[in-house]
Amino acid sequence: MGMENFAHLHCHTEFSMLDGAARIDDLFAAAEQQGMPALGMTDHGNMFGAFAFWEASKKTSVKPVIGLEAYLTPKTHRSERKRVAFGDGTGDDVSSKGAYTHMTIWAENPDGMHNLFRLSSKSSLEGYFYKPRADRELLNRYAKGLIATTGCPSGEVQTYLRLGKYEDARASAAEFRDIFGANNFFVELMDHGLIIEKRVRDDLLQIAKDLNLPLLASNDLHYVHEKDADAQDTLLCINSGSRKNEEGRFKFDGSGYYLKPAAEMRALFADVPQACDNSLIIADRVTTEFDTGIGQYMPRFDCPDGEDEDSWFKTSVMNGLHQRYGDMLSEEVQARAEMEIGIITSMKFSGYFLVVADFINWAKRNGIRVGPGRGSGAGSICAYALRITDLCPLEHGLLFERFLNPDRVSMPDFDIDFDDRRRTEVIDYVSHKYGSDKVAQIVTYGSIKAKQAVKDAGRVLDMPFALGEKLTKAMPAPVMGKDLSLAALFDEKHDRYSEGSEFRELYQNEPGAKLVIETATGIEGLKRQWGVHAAGVIMSWAPLEDIIPVMKREQDGAIITQFDYHGCEELGLIKMDFLGLRNLTVIDDAVRNIKDNRGIDLNLDELPLDDKPTYELLARGDTLGVFQLDGGPMRALLKSMQPDKFEDISAVVALYRPGPMGADSHNKYARRKTGKEEIEPIHAELTEPLADILNETYG
Template identity: 40%
Template sequence: MKDFVHLHVHTEYSLLDGSNRIKDLIQRIKELGMNSVAITDHGVMYGVVEFYKEALKNGIKPILGCEIYTAKRNMQDKQPGVDSDYGHLVLLAKNQTGYKNLMKIVSLGFTEGFYYKPRVDYQTLEKYSEGIIALSACLSGDIPAAILNNDYEKAVELANRLNTIFGQDNFYLELQHNGISDQNLVNQQLIKLSKELGIPLVATNDAHFLTREAAQSHEILLCIQTGKTINDENRMKFNTDEVYVKSPEEMYENFRNVESALENTVKIAEMCNVELEFGKLHLPGFTVEEGYTPYEYLKEKCYKGLVQKFGENCSEEIKERLEYELSVISSMGYVDYFLIVWDFIRYARENDIMVGPGRGSAAGSVVSYCLGITSIDPLKYNLLFERFLNPERISMPDIDIDFCYERRQEVIDYVISKYGKDKVSQIITFGTMAARAAIRDVGRALDVPYGEVDVIAKMIPFQIGMNIDKALEINPELKKKYELEDDTRLLIDTARSLEGLPRHASTHAAGVVISKEPIVEYVPLQLNENNVTTQFTMGLLEELGLLKMDFLGLRTLTVIRDAVNLVEQGHNKKIDINNINFDDHDVYKMIGEGKTVGIFQLESAGMTQFMKELQPSSLEDIIAGISLYRPGPMDQIPRYIRNKNNPKEIKYHHPMLENILNVTYGCMVYQEQVMQIVRELGGYSYGRSDLVRRAMSKKKVSVMEQERKNFIYGITDEEGNEVVRGAVKNGVDEFTANKIFDEMMDFASYAFNKSHAAAYAVVAYQTAWLKHYYPVEFLAASLNSFLGSSDKVSQYVNECKVLNIKVLPPDVNESNVKFTVVNQKIRFGLAAVKNVGENAIQSMIAERTQNGLFTTFLDFCQRIEGREINKRCIESLIKSGAFDSLKVFRSRLMAVYERFLDGIAQAKRKAWRVSFPSLI
């Protein structure tokens, strides 16, 4: 019996791309000699797609399912003390219909039935039962629970009902062997039920961890998930170490007296045949005006934008580039995609919602530029379309968009209203246990004193990619404690077994998916903090052919918007921030002087120093700076600065490199440069050059050695046609070609996407331009963007002092919620004063607006009494100087304010008693 093991897959096996837990599970199944396995997590379908792919890759048949929670009454019933109880039921998908129905059942459990758990009722099961095999589940199943409650008649009733819902041979009574005494009683009664009702039995293996030895780690994991410690007698626990993945031999030994149950595992495995479809697009259609096809409509919009961007007499080269991009977009089936993105960006711009100039490789597209999706000229900066969309690399285009931080949600709301609430969803993301967090979590669960755990956790170096094994290698002190102290070894070993596990699910900060049909037809949904999200992550959604994009809130765009508005209010001057002079010497001079506080991407200490050394003189220098100031390419910085300042020192391995590398003073900086070198020296197509660039970045040695030969000598197809010309045929000698290829190989793993850097360099320059010409308005806007951060507020207030901009203290008669500009001075915003809440501020502003300015402190106290302003708030206002304009020393106010407030409150109460004596 080697066909089927039933798994309740707990979080230790779910969910992330390439999850090692899923790989471990499949490896275990292979080692045990089985050829099929079912995955059924509790209430969710996390990890289903990863499991499916990994199983097929290893020759294992995947059976997809879920162990759902069943409501005792209707799933809409949510009465405390009554509906908090729920049962379990295992559902397996037989076919595509069953898989779709399973996703709907699981989704409804969250969106309609959630009450402590995502529950569904039997009426829902009746509606979506087609294509599903149901098993009666573990001891928490409705039927086993009835048996344990000595209600055999109820068990009969439930068994008959479920058999009717799913149909004969689609419902099975589930036998388990888990070392729990109650299970033996339930098994006996289930065998009896099977004989009486003719409902078949199935032997399953309820597995929560891979091997018996992992039981203790699983106990710790349960403690972490439930907030308990291992010494808590009331903690959730299994009271058995038998819930591991057992061998076929063990299963046969456990159920030798009911061979039919074992045979039915094989039968079920043969019946379940779901095939997930990857690569087929499910993009929503875009409705165009009557008389147009979507392509015609897209083309018209592009040519209209072409005239606006390049003029009516633009070159044939530009038109050819546009036509080429349109043909690729059309042939790859992405016309509707571009129209959808164009439409919601159009909506944002028409409603004065700030949109960024671009993000990622989309800035390399002329179509994107003409449609207004991006606002940086890809031809001027030599950005490549193939880096974005490559006909030789079939993958979804990825257009991520930055919006004003405060108004991003308005754009999402527009998309929801246009395509339908059921076709738009946010996307799930998962937090995992990093090394330090795993140590701390396990320490709490093991009841180790905090101080001891803290010492060990802090021995884990704080750097990207760090794990416990690496920490033990590089920190001899940690390794010594591990080797000498038993308690430390237990803590670290347990943490190591749980490291990398998913810790929690949340909503992705920016990801949104839009589908052709209701999303639940393609992926299961759930609720995260009242947001409907997919249960599959971004990468999986793309693989399944769904349109995913990032609606990102960029705080800097809000700063730019606010600064521009303040300039218009104070100077009666309207600024078109996208059409300022990008070649302003004075702006670059300011950056080169290190005056970069508040400037996007350039305000860190390291980047400020880099700019002072670089002395940028063009946007190209800012683009290169953003690209170089990262681990890896930072090694190129001295060479870049040296070559910029001494152009005579620039050397090229071959003259053909000059046109490609002159913009970066002979240094390789961008991925696009790698593509150009491969194309112009090696004779590759741009599409193929992008594939080589990707392979280089992933350091695929065998692939690269073949590409080296292709680059140097070229390729011909079977018919003798030249596919790649080769550098030698293009006049590059063999030695030099090898040298260039070596340099590309060294560089490609950390090369940066120039399209992304160029778009962000535009935002950096815009903030620098505003700071140079309108420093008061720019810094006021910057302060407003960080009202909740005292560190940032302090930093920007200090910058105002450096620039001799006077920052006036808060004032109850003049300050608003945010920082404001008054006669080229900045008035402190009340929201930046600690302990002064939004409601209190609005009360003050409303009072002074309706009844005039406050004349004395007593006047203020009398007029705001009874509003949402407490003593702590008054104290903070006094200390911050908000009453200084009333000409009373702060020390005197601090001495009397409590008596003032108490006296006013007492006087009001006394007046109330005099007015209403009969009520006393």
């Protein structure tokens, strides 16, 4: 590794939400173009982007260095929710009026990375006070495999130096050196031309000399290219609710928070070249690897003595089949069950079925309304036997292979619906039974979409509200849930280019529109906030903190993963769907009201599927409030189709999706069913061989 190069290790990606404007793919592409050997990721207080950062690196020759700009308590225990001043409490004192300081930390190896995950998790679970904070105890506990620095100007050492407390600063640096190890703690230097940096530079160099600490140059990167500075400033305005023309608003002073070429960094730190050399030495020391593998953390079911998951699964399925079909099982039932059992056990999914059956049947025993089965999981006779679903796949011609196929290795995924009011009870049940440290809800990341970007840009630029309204109303509507990006509106090759003519005309002629759209383009697609998956819950046999970083939602104490579903799945974690469905709440209330008012015990599982008035209602499109059938276009399709049997309901739900609708299959089905279009075979020679399959769907 040539010492004329440089590695940017202190980088804030888009996962430093509404602060970092560095898109991860763009960051790696630029680093590779400049011939840089490595890139670090040090987002503010979270590890959201760690897996995505590692994945992106695989497309390039640039080594990923996973890190964190951690928040540190001001020498208090993390449980103490109080502000502390090191000095007089002025602007030079501890950040956020005494709530926390900053520290830059990287993982040297996989063990260190998991220690960093644990540090991040505990900071949120146990140390949250305005931000997730670590303390000395956590640093000592998880220091193995970590490399740390004095951090940015908000670090503890620099804070003491600004207050004129050199001895305290040196004592803190010495303590951190002892925690991480002499070769693992660096004095970090930045130079953006800021007075706050210049005031402490000489003292930082003196501390490094006094304690024999190595130096490290960094650039506190917040965006990829110099031209991206305005986009990052726009994010800061959105974050603080400010306008760009406001006096005294929060903004970055100085310049150059981008991926500066190695030559620029070396020129900037020409008096201490070893500070740049050490960026390469750290990068060379680091090894970053994730242990990926589908289903490796499948939750384990506690079986009776003498049984393992496979044997107990087979026993449970056979018992369930006899309950469903009687003492004598038909050859069809036996053959289907044996086929499924063979596939499920060979793919090592027995435990998954047992766990799902456990919490679904617990919910049913406790009077919680559960959906009868939705999605491909309804095609499993084993699921029917275990009462995961309440639909016989043989009766309805449902295929198991759509759910599980040994030729397509993927995790099974039951879509499970619960009464919306009582969903949390089921999550609490699995948390208590399988371990609260092994269960978490799944994070999602909300990005700034085109219309929102335009509105945000108009506001921070202090443009008239009417301009933003005019621009967003001129933007084409989403098609099948897909929005058009701002770039697509100006791309003549895009198949929807013609729909953007009004928008482009405003861009050219409306005063202020060009500036708003160009500003919006800079922030479009960047991460705006995190949320929680509507249904997904991760369950594992191992404590989640040993696999991924997690966090606590302060409003209700819910434990949330810091990696999204894709990252969790790639690392072998299993998602269970716990969807709270309001329709089930309405149904449950209706059944109770019928019992209370008419004395009728209504069993929904025994309702006939050939009730003529019900099909007449569907054919009229009177389906407001009916799950999946209450949208305007769906009601129009029902009127066109005139359903008169249960298979028509299955067909209308299956066809009302982007793929079939793109081929006009939903309307073709309706026209052919009602005799308004002739049935055309897909191929003359296949008419007879495929008759059993295609006749009921009109070809």
